[in-house]
Amino acid sequence: AALPTLNKAGSVTFISAVSAQIAAPGVAGIGAINGMLLTVAPILAVELKPLRVNVVAPGVIDTPWWDFLPDEQRRAVFAEYAGKTPVGRIGRAEDVAEAIAFLVSNGFMT
Incomplete structure (x- = not known):
C-alpha cells in the first residue's frame, strides 16, 4: 500500500x-x-x-526484551552468547541503529 x-x-x-x-x-x-x-x-x-x-x-542485543530473565540468569545467557560471537560480546541497541543508518544512507547497498 x-x-x-x-x-x-x-x-x-x-x-x-x-x-x-x-x-x-x-x-x-x-x-x-x-x-x-x-x-x-x-x-x-x-x-x-x-x-x-x-x-x-542483529542477533542477541541487550534490550529490555530480556527483562523476563532474572539478572543473574540474563548475565549468564549474555555471557554464553558473547562467547560464540567473533567480537566477544552481545550487541547494543546503538550497534543496530548504526547498521540501519548505514543501510538507509548508502545509495549502493541493497
Whole structure:
C-alpha cells in the first residue's frame, strides 16, 4: 500500500532477528516471521529496484526484551552468547541503529 508513496531513490529496511535461525521453544511464530523477512528482502530488492531493500538480523542485543530473565540468569545467557560471537560480546541497541543508518544512507547497498 505504501509503495506508490516511496521515493524510488530511497530504501526500505526490515528488522529481523536471530529467532529465524534457532530452534527454541516458544519462538515458532516470531521465528517464521523473521525467516520470511530474510527470504523476502532479496526478492523485493530485485522486484522493486531501484528502490533499495535491506534486512538487519542483529542477533542477541541487550534490550529490555530480556527483562523476563532474572539478572543473574540474563548475565549468564549474555555471557554464553558473547562467547560464540567473533567480537566477544552481545550487541547494543546503538550497534543496530548504526547498521540501519548505514543501510538507509548508502545509495549502493541493497
